[in-house]
Amino acid sequence: MASELQISTAVIKELSSIVGPANLFTGPExxxxxxxxxTRTAALPAAVARPVTAREVSQILLxxxxxxxxxxxxxxxxxxSGGSVPVRGGLVLSFExxxxxxxxxxxxxxxxxxxGVITGDLQREVEARGLFYPPxxxxxxxxxxxxxxxxxxxxxxxxxxxxxxxxxxxLEVVLPTGEIIETxxxxxKSVAGYDLTRLIVGSEGTLGVVTRIILRLLPRPExxxxxxxxxxxxxxxxxxxxxxxxxxxxxxxxxxxxxxxxRAVETYLKQDVSRGAGAMVLLEVDGxxxxxxxxxxxxxxxxxxxxxxxxxxxxxxxxQDRIWKLRRSISPALYTIKPxxxxxDIVVPPARVPDILAEVQDIARRxxxxxxxxxxxxxxxxxxxxxxxxxxxxxxxxxxxxIFAAVLRMQGSISGEHGIGITKAPFLPLExxxxxxxxxxxxxxxxxxxxxxxxxxxxxxxx
Amino acid sequence: MASELQISTAVIKELSSIVGPANLFTGPExxxxxxxxxTRTAALPAAVARPVTAREVSQILLxxxxxxxxxxxxxxxxxxSGGSVPVRGGLVLSFExxxxxxxxxxxxxxxxxxxGVITGDLQREVEARGLFYPPxxxxxxxxxxxxxxxxxxxxxxxxxxxxxxxxxxxLEVVLPTGEIIETxxxxxKSVAGYDLTRLIVGSEGTLGVVTRIILRLLPRPExxxxxxxxxxxxxxxxxxxxxxxxxxxxxxxxxxxxxxxxRAVETYLKQDVSRGAGAMVLLEVDGxxxxxxxxxxxxxxxxxxxxxxxxxxxxxxxxQDRIWKLRRSISPALYTIKPxxxxxDIVVPPARVPDILAEVQDIARRxxxxxxxxxxxxxxxxxxxxxxxxxxxxxxxxxxxxIFAAVLRMQGSISGEHGIGITKAPFLPLExxxxxxxxxxxxxxxxxxxxxxxxxxxxxxxx
Numbered sequence: 063m064a065s066e067l068q069i070s071t072a073v074i075k076e077l078s079s080i081v082g083p084a085n086l087f088t089g090p091e092x093x094x095x096x097x098x099x100x101t102r103t104a105a106l107p108a109a110v111a112r113p114v115t116a117r118e119v120s121q122i123l124l125x126x127x128x129x130x131x132x133x134x135x136x137x138x139x140x141x142x143s144g145g146s147v148p149v150r151g152g153l154v155l156s157f158e159x160x161x162x163x164x165x166x167x168x169x170x171x172x173x174x175x176x177x178g179v180i181t182g183d184l185q186r187e188v189e190a191r192g193l194f195y196p197p198x199x200x201x202x203x204x205x206x207x208x209x210x211x212x213x214x215x216x217x218x219x220x221x222x223x224x225x226x227x228x229x230x231x232x233l234e235v236v237l238p239t240g241e242i243i244e245t246x247x248x249x250x251k252s253v254a255g256y257d258l259t260r261l262i263v264g265s266e267g268t269l270g271v272v273t274r275i276i277l278r279l280l281p282r283p284e285x286x287x288x289x290x291x292x293x294x295x296x297x298x299x300x301x302x303x304x305x306x307x308x309x310x311x312x313x314x315x316x317x318x319x320x321x322x323x324x325r326a327v328e329t330y331l332k333q334d335v336s337r338g339a340g341a342m343v344l345l346e347v348d349g350x351x352x353x354x355x356x357x358x359x360x361x362x363x364x365x366x367x368x369x370x371x372x373x374x375x376x377x378x379x380x381x382q383d384r385i386w387k388l389r390r391s392i393s394p395a396l397y398t399i400k401p402x403x404x405x406x407d408i409v410v411p412p413a414r415v416p417d418i419l420a421e422v423q424d425i426a427r428r429x430x431x432x433x434x435x436x437x438x439x440x441x442x443x444x445x446x447x448x449x450x451x452x453x454x455x456x457x458x459x460x461x462x463x464x465i466f467a468a469v470l471r472m473q474g475s476i477s478g479e480h481g482i483g484i485t486k487a488p489f490l491p492l493e494x495x496x497x498x499x500x501x502x503x504x505x506x507x508x509x510x511x512x513x514x515x516x517x518x519x520x521x522x523x524x525x
Numbered sequence: 526m527a528s529e530l531q532i533s534t535a536v537i538k539e540l541s542s543i544v545g546p547a548n549l550f551t552g553p554e555x556x557x558x559x560x561x562x563x564t565r566t567a568a569l570p571a572a573v574a575r576p577v578t579a580r581e582v583s584q585i586l587l588x589x590x591x592x593x594x595x596x597x598x599x600x601x602x603x604x605x606s607g608g609s610v611p612v613r614g615g616l617v618l619s620f621e622x623x624x625x626x627x628x629x630x631x632x633x634x635x636x637x638x639x640x641g642v643i644t645g646d647l648q649r650e651v652e653a654r655g656l657f658y659p660p661x662x663x664x665x666x667x668x669x670x671x672x673x674x675x676x677x678x679x680x681x682x683x684x685x686x687x688x689x690x691x692x693x694x695x696l697e698v699v700l701p702t703g704e705i706i707e708t709x710x711x712x713x714k715s716v717a718g719y720d721l722t723r724l725i726v727g728s729e730g731t732l733g734v735v736t737r738i739i740l741r742l743l744p745r746p747e748x749x750x751x752x753x754x755x756x757x758x759x760x761x762x763x764x765x766x767x768x769x770x771x772x773x774x775x776x777x778x779x780x781x782x783x784x785x786x787x788r789a790v791e792t793y794l795k796q797d798v799s800r801g802a803g804a805m806v807l808l809e810v811d812g813x814x815x816x817x818x819x820x821x822x823x824x825x826x827x828x829x830x831x832x833x834x835x836x837x838x839x840x841x842x843x844x845q846d847r848i849w850k851l852r853r854s855i856s857p858a859l860y861t862i863k864p865x866x867x868x869x870d871i872v873v874p875p876a877r878v879p880d881i882l883a884e885v886q887d888i889a890r891r892x893x894x895x896x897x898x899x900x901x902x903x904x905x906x907x908x909x910x911x912x913x914x915x916x917x918x919x920x921x922x923x924x925x926x927x928i929f930a931a932v933l934r935m936q937g938s939i940s941g942e943h944g945i946g947i948t949k950a951p952f953l954p955l956e957x958x959x960x961x962x963x964x965x966x967x968x969x970x971x972x973x974x975x976x977x978x979x980x981x982x983x984x985x986x987x988x
Contacts, residue, residue, distance in 0.1 A: 168771070169767070169876035170875055216714055221713075227723075228687075228691065242960075243957075243958060243960045243964060244961065245961060249874060249937050249938045250684075250875065251683060251901075251906050251938070253940050253945070254940050254953060255956075255962065255965050256727070257677075257726065257728075258965070260720050261719060281773045308632055310747065350816060350819075352816070409710075441713040442714070443712075473712075474711070476717055479714055481716050482716070482718060494706075494717060498708060501706060502718050505719060508968060508970070520718055
C-alpha cells in the first residue's frame with residue numbers, strides 16, 4: 063500500500079529532475095490550487111508535477127512504486143465525485159502542459175490529442191473542418207479530454223450520440239507500474255484481445271494514466287433545431303419526455319428542468335421566462351434541414367398534446383443560445399438559493415423518469431428538504447440536487463440513501479456520468495454486489511499491486 | 526493449469542447430476558458434433574453439457590476448479606477464429622437450451638435474453654414490435670447472441686450502427702471460479718465502477734460465461750433503400766467507398782466486392798450479374814422515406830462520378846433481397862473455386878482501403894495465390910480470403926503474415942470482428958505489443974487462476 067507519510071526531500075529532488083524544477087510545485091498556494099474538484103471536497107497533495115511526455119509519467123510511476131507514494135492524475139478539476147482529490151496526499155499529476163491537438167485526420171475522421179486538451183477547444187477545431195465530436199459535458203469549456211476519459215463523461219447529446227466511451231478508439235496508457243502501452247488502433251472496429259481501451263475509460267485514473275488519445279469524429283450535422291416547452295406540472299413534462307423517448311424521433315438533446323430549477327434560474331438571471339410554469343423541457347434535433355424541420359414540428363406537437371402551455375422554436379443561433387443559457391445557468395443559480403448542494407446523477411430506465419421524479423419529491427417532503435431535479439431525462443439520467451444549509455446535512459445524507467435505494471429498485475444506476483470517486487464509494491456495493499466489486503478489486507490489484515494510482519477512489523478499500 | 530488428462534468417470538457422474546443425464550453427452554457422435562467451428566478446425570471434448578440455468582453453470586465451474594478440467598462455452602459454432610473449439614479437451618458448455626427471449630421492454634427499448642437465442646430470431650421479434658437490433662453478423666440466422674457477445678460480433682450495419690458491444694447494457698455472468706455476478710444495469714448510461722460489461726464482451730469466453738443479456742434496441746427505421754454499383758476496376762470502387770466514407774451521408778451498409786468474389790458468385794448462382802465488372806459496391810441507407818430517397822440519389826451520383834458502369838436502386842423488397850443474395854452467396858461460392866480458404870477480417874483506417882486492397886493483390890501475385898477481397902469497406906473492415914489447395918498452405922501462411930504486417934503498418938488491426946481465438950493468437954503480440962498482452966494475461970490470471978475457462982485461446986500461453 064502507498065504510504066500516507068508522503069514524499070521525502072530526496073524524492074522531491076528526483077521528481078524535480080524528471081519534470082524540471084519549473085514543473086514541480088510544493089508551495090502551499092500551489093498545493094491548495096490542486097487540492098479540490100467540483101464537489102468542493104479538498105485534500106492537500108504533497109507535491110504537484112506537470113509532466114509533458116509519457117516517458118516522464120512512466121519515470122514518475124516507477125519512482126512512486128519504489129518509494130511508495132500515491133500518484134493522482136488530474137485534468138481541470140471539474141469532476142463531480144472527487145476523482146482527482148488527493149485524499150491520501152501524494153503527488154498530483156497535472157496535464158496542463160500536455161494540451162496539444164496532435165492531429166485532426168479529416169479523411170479518416172479521427173483526432174489524436176493529448177489528455178490536457180480542453181474538450182471545447184477540440185470541438186471548435188473539428189467543427190471548423192466540418193467534423194463533430196459529440197460528447198458535451200456541461201463543463202466542456204473547462205474540462206479536459208483526459209478527465210472525460212477517466213470519468214467516461216456524458217453530456218446533453220448523449221441521448222442520441224452516446225458517451226465518451228463511444229468515441230475513444232485507442233489510448234496510450236502508462237500503467238501504474240510504469241510500463242507504456244498502446245490500446246486499440248486507428249480503426250473503427252477491432253477485437254484484438256481484451257478491450258483494454260474501454261477498461262481504462264471510466265476507470266477514474268485508477269488503472270492507468272492516459273497520455274495520448276485517438277478519438278472518432280462524425281460529420282458535423284448540417285442543421286440543428288432547438289425548442290423549449292413549458293408545462294404546468296412536472297408530471298406533464300415527464301410524460302412528454304417518456305412519449306418522445308418511445309417515439310421514432312431521436313433528439314440529440316432532451317432535457318427536463320423542474321420548477322425549483324426554473325425559479326432559481328429566473329432569480330439568478332433576473333427575468334421571468336416561464337410565467338410560473340411547473341416544468342420545462344429542452345429539445346434539440348440535428349440532421350438535414352428538411353429532417354430537422356419536420357422533426358421539430360412533430361416534437362412541438364407532442365409537447366402540446368402532453369399539455370405544454372408554450373413551445374418556442376428557436377428561429378436562429380441567438381435564440382438557440384438564449385434557450386441553452388437557461389439550462390447552463392442552473393448549476394450556478396442553485397448556489398444562490400442555499401449555500402450547499404449535493405448533486406447526484408442518478409439514472410433509471412427511461413420510462414421510469416416520471417416515477418423517480420415523484421419519488422424524489424416524496425423523499426424531499428419527508429425530510430423537509432429542497433431537492434431540485436434537472437438533466438438528461440431523455441436517457442433517464444437526472445441530476446438531483448439537494449440544496450441545503452450545513453445544518454441540514456444529516457437529513458440530506460439520509461435522503462441520498464433513499465434516492466439511491468429507489469433508483470436501484472427501479473433497476474437504475476447510482477451514477478450515469480459523474481463516476482464513483484469518493485462521494486459514491488460507500489454506495490457502490492449496493493449497485494454492483496460484493497462479488498462484482500471483488501472482480502474490480504482483483505483487476506486493480508493485478509495492475510497496481512502497490513495501490514499507487516489514485517488510491518481511495520471507487521473502492522472504500524482496494525487492498 | 527487445467528489438466529489435459531480430461532474427465533474421470535466420477536466427474537462425469539457429478540456433471541450428470543448437475544444438468545441431468547439427458548443433457549450430458551459423452552458419445553463419440555455427439556462429441557464430434559461439438560468439436561468444430563466455422564474455421565473447420567476441430568478438437569474433441571471429453572463431454573458436452575447443456576445447462577439451463579446460471580446456477581447449473583456455476584456448479585459446473587466450481588467442479589471444474591476442484592477437478593481441474595477445461596470448460597469451453599459454445600454458441601452455434603459459427604465462429605471464425607476457433608474460439609469455441611475445445612483445443613485442450615474438457616467440457617463443452619452448449620447453450621441451446623438457454624434460448625428464451627425473456628422480455629422485450631418496448632417502453633424502454635430493451636430486450637432481456639438468454640445466451641442461446643439465435644440473433645435472427647431476436648431481430649424478427651423486435652422488428653415485429655417496431656424496434657430494431659442492429660448488429661447483423663453474416664451468420665445471423667444461425668449464430669447465438671451469447672456467441673456474438675463472446676466475439677463482439679460486427680456485421681454489415683456496423684458502419685453506421687456499431688458492433689455488439691454498443692448494444693449490451695448489462696450481463697449476468699458466471700465467473701471462471703463459479704460466482705454469479707451482474708454487470709451493468711437497465712439504463713442507457715452507467716459509470717458505476719469498472720466497465721465489466723465491456724470487458725466481458727469480446728473476451729471470447731475466457732473471462733466468464735454469459736447467462737443473461739440486457740440489450741439496447743432502437744426504433745426500427747421507417748424506410749430502407751438499397752443500391753448496387755458495378756465498377757470497371759477495384760481502384761474505382763475503392764475510391765467511391767473512400768469518398769462516401771468521408772462524405773456527409775452515413776450509409777448503414779457500405780460493402781465492397783472484388784472481381785474474384787463476383788466471378789465466384791456468378792459461377793455459384795449460374796448467372797451473369799456483372800457483365801465482367803471489376804468490382805461491386807453495395808450500399809444501404811435508412812431513415813425517413815424523404816431522407817433515404819434523397820440520400821440514395823446522392824450516393825448514386827457519387828458512384829457514377831467515381832466511374833460506375835451501372836448503378837441499380839432496388840425498387841422493392843424483392844429487388845433488395847436479390848442484391849443482398851449476391852453478397853450472402855460469396856462465402857459458400859468461394860468453396861466452389863478451391864477446396865480450402867483462409868478468411869481474415871483485417872481492418873484499416875477507412876481512407877487506407879484502396880491501399881490495403883492493392884497491397885493484398887501484390888502479395889497474392891508474389892506468392893502465386895488467389896486472394897479474394899470483400900466486406901465492410903465502409904468501416905475499413907475487409908475480409909481477405911486466400912483460396913487454396915492444401916499444397917499451397919505454406920505460401921498461404923506466408924501471405925497471411927505479410928497481410929498482417931501491411932495492416933499494422935497502416936495502423937490497422939488484425940481482427941475487426943472475428944476475434945483472436947486460436948487462428949490469430951500467434952499474431953496478436955505483433956498488434957498489441959508484449960506489455961499490453963501481459964496486462965490481458967494478468968486480468969485472465971486474476972479472474973481464472975486455474976485457467977479453467979476456454980484455455981488456449983487469445984494467448985498462446987496464459988499461464
